[in-house]
Amino acid sequence: MKPIKDLLDISSLTIEEIETLLESAGPMKELFTKSVKKVPALKGKSVLTLFYEPSTRTHSSFEVAAERLSADVTSFTVSTSSVVKGESVHDTIATLQSMKMDYIIVRHYNSGLPAVIARATNASVVNAGDGAHAHPTQALLDAFTIREACGTITGKKVVIIGDILHSRVARSTSLILTRLGAEVRYMGPGSLTPLEIHSGLTTFRSFDEAFAWRPDFIYLLRVQKERQDAPFFPNAREYNQIYGVTKERLKRIADEGMYIMHPGPVNRGVEICDEAMEYERCLINKQVENGIACRMSVLYHLTPQTHR
Ligand code: CP
Numbered sequence: 001m002k003p004i005k006d007l008l009d010i011s012s013l014t015i016e017e018i019e020t021l022l023e024s025a026g027p028m029k030e031l032f033t034k035s036v037k038k039v040p041a042l043k044g045k046s047v048l049t050l051f052y053e054p055s056t057r058t059h060s061s062f063e064v065a066a067e068r069l070s071a072d073v074t075s076f077t078v079s080t081s082s083v084v085k086g087e088s089v090h091d092t093i094a095t096l097q098s099m100k101m102d103y104i105i106v107r108h109y110n111s112g113l114p115a116v117i118a119r120a121t122n123a124s125v126v127n128a129g130d131g132a133h134a135h136p137t138q139a140l141l142d143a144f145t146i147r148e149a150c151g152t153i154t155g156k157k158v159v160i161i162g163d164i165l166h167s168r169v170a171r172s173t174s175l176i177l178t179r180l181g182a183e184v185r186y187m188g189p190g191s192l193t194p195l196e197i198h199s200g201l202t203t204f205r206s207f208d209e210a211f212a213w214r215p216d217f218i219y220l221l222r223v224q225k226e227r228q229d230a231p232f233f234p235n236a237r238e239y240n241q242i243y244g245v246t247k248e249r250l251k252r253i254a255d256e257g258m259y260i261m262h263p264g265p266v267n268r269g270v271e272i273c274d275e276a277m278e279y280e281r282c283l284i285n286k287q288v289e290n291g292i293a294c295r296m297s298v299l300y301h302l303t304p305q306t307h308r
Contacts, residue, residue: 003303006118006125009134010175018140018176021297025144028300029293031068041300042071045102050076050117051128052083052108057264057288058128058137062105065295071103089113097121102304106130122305126298132166138263139172141294143180145287146217149259154181159210161187161243162221162271164194164203169263170221174201185213188221188243189233206242207249211256218253220245220262220271236270244269245276259283 001020010018031037047066051059059075066073078084083092089108096104097120104123106114111133118125129135147153158177164170164186174184178201186193187204196202204210210218223239233239240246245253245260250273253260260282266272276282 001301004301005303005305006114006127007136007298007302008115008118008125008127010136010139010172010179013136015179018143018180021140021294021301022144022147024297024300025140025290025293028068028296029290032289032293038068038070040070042066042069042102045069045071045304046100047071047073047103047105047299048076048096048099048101048123049073049128050078050096050104050106052078052106052113053129055107055128057291058107058135061288061291062126062128062137062295065292065299066103068292069296069299071299074101089116093117093120096123103299103302124302124304126295126302129168132168133171135168135172135263137291137295137298138169139176140298141287141291142169142173142219142261142263143176144290144294145261145283146177146182146259148286148290149281149283150216153177156182156217157185157213157215158182158217158219159185159187159204159213159215160219160221161210163192163223164188164199164221165192167221173219173263174199185210185215189239191233211252214256215258217259217261218245220260220266222263222265222267223270236267240270243271245272247273247275250276250279254279254281257281261287263287 001017049062063073101123105126105128106117107128108130111131114125114127114130127134160170177184185202187210193203262284
């Protein structure tokens with residue numbers, strides 16, 4: 001694989017690069033079963049996590065991934081930084097460049113901000129989620145999880161359900177899965193799903209339509225209240241009745257051997273019931289575990305520029 005400085009989105013990667021990142025995640029995951037879970041691959045390298053939005057899974061798994069590769073990790077916490085005193089993103093970037101970090105992991109509410117940082121620094125920048133644009137490491141871990149569950153992605157049918165409009169996960173995950181040979185459909189309220197002429201993907205309006213398509217994977221999205229400036233559906237109860245995995249729908253999902261995925265965090269009782277969280281083919285915790293392996297693979301393969 002030729003050197004790649006940054007990981008900003010899935011569309012910038014070739015299929016060969018995606019395959020290399022997924023293939024390397026396998027041996028990374030095998031490390032988790034060893035008594036010593038560290039390798040010296042990034043010894044002496046510095047990783048900065050820079051999260052302008054809340055995160056549990058992505059933030060902590062990047063830190064664990066970097067530590068398992070023996071890198072030194074610094075967390076920039078926006079709420080206790082000079083950002084709250086009014087420091088501009090431009091000045092924060094100049095400060096980061098002066099620190100001569102090797103890797104910067106950035107999450108920001110503005111689409112495109114990680115790309116701005118990537119242009120301004122020699123560090124390798126990884127987009128950990130920017131606005132409604134992209135979340136490439138989520139896409140990699142989703143692809144890895146599907147391949148691990150079924151042995152292949154090609155020909156698998158995945159229906160992504162919920163707030164597609166505001167979802168960087170839906171964009172990145174549908175793109176990687178389609179490129180790797182899966183069939184992807186959307187399902188959700190008309191107000192939260194793009195038209196087929198824009199997305200190129202068919203949208204179902206109900207579980208009956210989705211079940212009739214016989215999907216292998218039910219991929220649920222969180223209703224993102226924080227990105228909605230107007231109510232897109234009447235209330236959580238109504239959403240649950242139409243688009244949620246309820247106990248009744250779980251029975252059909254289990255009878256037909258479908259898998260359930262969700263990027264987290266979940267709204268229990270809205271998009272998923274408690275029983276579905278315990279379902280044997282619910283892969284949500286596997287996604288978290290695989291997130292560490294895939295992020296180790298990404299850090300291992302990126303090549304920062306030399307600082308002057
Ligand atoms: N999937 C995901 O991005 O979760 P976090 O917001 O907890 O990082």
